[in-house]
Amino acid sequence: MFRYILRRVLYMLITLFIIATITFFLMKLLPGSPLSAENKLSESQQEVILAKYGLDDPIPVQYVNYMAGLVQGDLGISFHFDNTPVTQILLDRMPPSLTLGMQALVFGTIAGILFGLIAAIYHNGWLDYTSTIIAVLGTSIPSFVFAGMLQWYFATKWELFPVALWGTYAHTVLPTIALAIFPMATAARFTRTEMLDVLGSDYITTARAKGVTEPGVIFKHGLRNSLIPLVTVMGPMAVSLMTGTLVIEKIFAVPGIGEQFVSSIEVLDYPTIMGTTLLFSVLFIVIILVIDILYVFIDPRIRLTGGGN
Amino acid sequence: MATNQKKHEPPKELFVPHERKEDTSERITKPSRSFFQDARRTFFKNKSAVLSIILMIIIIIMSIFAPHFNEYGMDEQDLSRAKMPPKIPVIEDLPFFGMNGTLASEFKGDDVEEATKNAVMRYNNDEDFIDIEVLSEGDGSADSAEVAATYHIYEAKEMQDEYFWLGTDQLGRDQWTRIWLGTRVSLIIAFAAAAIDLLIGVAYGGISGYYGGRVDNVLQRILEILIGIPNLVVIFLLLIVLQPGIISIVLALTITGWTGMARIVRGEVLKQKNEEYVLAARTLGQSNGKIIRKHLMPNVAGIIIINTMFTIPNAIFFEAFLSFIGLGIVPPEASLGALVDSGFKVLRLYPYMVFYPAVLISVIMIAFNLIGDGLRDAFDPKMHK
Numbered sequence: 198m199f200r201y202i203l204r205r206v207l208y209m210l211i212t213l214f215i216i217a218t219i220t221f222f223l224m225k226l227l228p229g230s231p232l233s234a235e236n237k238l239s240e241s242q243q244e245v246i247l248a249k250y251g252l253d254d255p256i257p258v259q260y261v262n263y264m265a266g267l268v269q270g271d272l273g274i275s276f277h278f279d280n281t282p283v284t285q286i287l288l289d290r291m292p293p294s295l296t297l298g299m300q301a302l303v304f305g306t307i308a309g310i311l312f313g314l315i316a317a318i319y320h321n322g323w324l325d326y327t328s329t330i331i332a333v334l335g336t337s338i339p340s341f342v343f344a345g346m347l348q349w350y351f352a353t354k355w356e357l358f359p360v361a362l363w364g365t366y367a368h369t370v371l372p373t374i375a376l377a378i379f380p381m382a383t384a385a386r387f388t389r390t391e392m393l394d395v396l397g398s399d400y401i402t403t404a405r406a407k408g409v410t411e412p413g414v415i416f417k418h419g420l421r422n423s424l425i426p427l428v429t430v431m432g433p434m435a436v437s438l439m440t441g442t443l444v445i446e447k448i449f450a451v452p453g454i455g456e457q458f459v460s461s462i463e464v465l466d467y468p469t470i471m472g473t474t475l476l477f478s479v480l481f482i483v484i485i486l487v488i489d490i491l492y493v494f495i496d497p498r499i500r501l502t503g504g505g506n
Numbered sequence: 507m508a509t510n511q512k513k514h515e516p517p518k519e520l521f522v523p524h525e526r527k528e529d530t531s532e533r534i535t536k537p538s539r540s541f542f543q544d545a546r547r548t549f550f551k552n553k554s555a556v557l558s559i560i561l562m563i564i565i566i567i568m569s570i571f572a573p574h575f576n577e578y579g580m581d582e583q584d585l586s587r588a589k590m591p592p593k594i595p596v597i598e599d600l601p602f603f604g605m606n607g608t609l610a611s612e613f614k615g616d617d618v619e620e621a622t623k624n625a626v627m628r629y630n631n632d633e634d635f636i637d638i639e640v641l642s643e644g645d646g647s648a649d650s651a652e653v654a655a656t657y658h659i660y661e662a663k664e665m666q667d668e669y670f671w672l673g674t675d676q677l678g679r680d681q682w683t684r685i686w687l688g689t690r691v692s693l694i695i696a697f698a699a700a701a702i703d704l705l706i707g708v709a710y711g712g713i714s715g716y717y718g719g720r721v722d723n724v725l726q727r728i729l730e731i732l733i734g735i736p737n738l739v740v741i742f743l744l745l746i747v748l749q750p751g752i753i754s755i756v757l758a759l760t761i762t763g764w765t766g767m768a769r770i771v772r773g774e775v776l777k778q779k780n781e782e783y784v785l786a787a788r789t790l791g792q793s794n795g796k797i798i799r800k801h802l803m804p805n806v807a808g809i810i811i812i813n814t815m816f817t818i819p820n821a822i823f824f825e826a827f828l829s830f831i832g833l834g835i836v837p838p839e840a841s842l843g844a845l846v847d848s849g850f851k852v853l854r855l856y857p858y859m860v861f862y863p864a865v866l867i868s869v870i871m872i873a874f875n876l877i878g879d880g881l882r883d884a885f886d887p888k889m890h891k
Contacts, residue, residue: 333879334872341827341850444830447830458831459832462831
């Protein structure tokens with residue numbers, strides 16, 4: 198087990214190194230310099246500024262410097278947002294994104310499991326059809342369309358929640374719901390299928406024959422066993438949360454990582470784009486690793502020995 | 507005793523010789539169907555999937571022909587007719603649809619007069635063309651009075667004879683034309699991405715699974731590295747570096763997109779190639795290529811079709827998502843995502859600009875997902891009846 202984790206972490210570091218290298222050289226390939234818009238500066242002034250940021254060094258030197266900085270958590274300095282270090286920008290913008298992501302994940306998964314459970318218990322009843330329809334809509338309708346609907350009805354029309362921005366808890370409600378839709382629908386679909394499978398198995402019949410109460414059968418025997426495979430869809434869920442934060446933070450003007458990324462693209466602030474991309478990579482890879490390890494802990498039937506089977 | 511016993515026995519004349527019939531227990535009563543025929547039957551019994559197919563055919567036909575239904579071009583800008591609301595002949599007389607070419611909203615003020623003033627100010631001070639309906643008189647406190655205002659913008663601009671079926675955008679471009687052209691772009695991207703994923707994924711997975719051994723080992727290591735790189739990151743980087751456009755989006759979507767297909771095909775081929783029919787084919791001297799094409803592919807086809815059907819909505823979503831955050835299709839080109847994005851900037855004032863592209867993209871996504879679900883059931887032997 199320990200060796201497996203060690204190996205995976207090593208792989209992870211190699212992947213990150215490759216991503217950082219590719220990102221660096223792609224950014225260097227791009228035309229223009231951070232000063233190309235500033236016509237007012239004389240040639241010598243520009244040279245001074247480029248030297249200050251180390252942009253006049255040969256590319257290999259810049260690369261080594263960048264990598265050395267990266268190891269120490271230094272992602273460079275933003276070209277656009279008041280010369281703030283990118284690390285600082287990202288740290289400042291972390292809390293809103295984390296709040297939204299966590300709330301959406303917890304709320305979405307719990308609501309989804311409930312929907313799936315109800316659908317499975319009332320199999321082929323109208324509750325089943327309703328929750329299936331909700332699940333299909335939830336996985337199909339793009340998150341930005343859904344977010345727009347929420348904003349239009351709950352904020353603009355009925356004025357129940359703030360339209361946008363960040364501050365009080367009420368500000369988090371609409372973005373969280375918009376973000377939670379996909380995890381909810383996925384969890385609902387999955388729980389329903391698994392639950393139907395489990396409820397048809399022999400040990401459930403045994404439990405009923407023993408005289409276990411119906412809630413006992415469903416929660417203790419049924420639900421617990423059908424939730425194990427749910428871990429496998431956590432990966433896609435996490436990815437959807439990441440793409441989701443980009444659009445939803447933009448729509449609700451939440452000062453988070455996603456909103457930062459979208460506005461950096463608009464002004465082509467390369468250090469910030471690079472930093473955010475790397476952050477996304479780290480998050481993504483770590484989440485997948487955690488899910489893989491979690492899966493082994495939950496389901497003892499999966500054994501991790503040697504390379505992929 | 508003996509006579510008594512005889513009495514209870516049935517008389518001999520009741521016994522008739524048994525007529526020998528042909529054994530029918532193994533007769534085939536139903537027509538024998540191949541797996542694909544069964545799959546087709548199951549699929550066409552699925553109402554929502556069939557409905558989705560019909561809907562998608564209509565949408566595809568519309569995306570080809572609908573932009574030519576009116577005389578407005580895709581990039582005909584005219585600020586004098588910017589932000590016109592939808593207006594359709596005949597339907598304009600039915601109040602229910604809200605396509606009568608008016609802008610309507612509710613306005614608040616301390617009293618009716620102030621609310622009315624707010625409404626008139628909002629609508630270009632064209633008092634003559636604004637209908638005011640008082641909703642609440644108010645008691646003098648802040649924002650207590652409310653009026654509903656309807657602005658007849660077509661009359662105000664003396665364009666009674668013009669019909670913008672779905673309105674115009676901020677630059678006066680016809681939304682009907684742009685929405686269908688945008689649908690065309692979105693669908694082209696989705697189909698192209700799905701086709702490329704299919705080609706590369708099936709070839710890679712098929713070769714890896716069929717040849718096995720060292721080939722498989724090398725190909726799988728490469729695949730592992732590719733899967734380790736988050737595709738979102740690859741897509742972002744490529745789109746920042748490449749010129750925006752259909753081709754770069756397709757490239758960005760497919761450059762890592764095929765790995766999923768390759769994995770699935772490999773797994774399935776590994777399973778199928780040890781079946782006896784493959785051994786039989788090989789014994790009869792079939793070449794490797796022929797075995798793959800004639801024997802393995804039809805048996806792996808189900809899973810490939812299902813996977814492709816889910817690639818399409820995924821690509822549509824990603825294209826819309828990228829256009830929405832400013833990395834996809836750039837104006838004057840349009841895609842559904844780009845249209846929703848530009849509409850969002852004026853959502854509060856002109857909701858129709860978001861509404862129609864948003865509905866269309868949602869319908870397309872739902873339809874493809876339902877078709878995918880239908881196919882998955884159709885290729886599942888347990889669902890055949």
